[in-house]
């Protein structure tokens with residue numbers, strides 16, 4: 001009677017109930033009229049519908065990246081998350 005199954009808690013997709021697993025995604029963000037695509041963002045991805053959910057621990061880094069990009073006069077930017 002030990003809680004061995006607790007070693008991996010699988011979260012469920014809020015959209016379809018599928019299992020979420022760790023992965024990497026490319027996430028588009030809209031900052032006013034600018035489009036920023038951040039590549040290679042750590043995320044949890046649904047194995048059923050493919051929806052990706054950016055981890056909360058990653059959101060800070062994304063906000064820092066978006067702040068930097070606000071200073072760049074470009075309507076569309078593609079950056080790597082690792083640059084955060």
Ligand SMILES: [Zn+2]
Pocket residue numbers: 013014015016017018046047048049050051
């Ligand atoms: Zn899903």
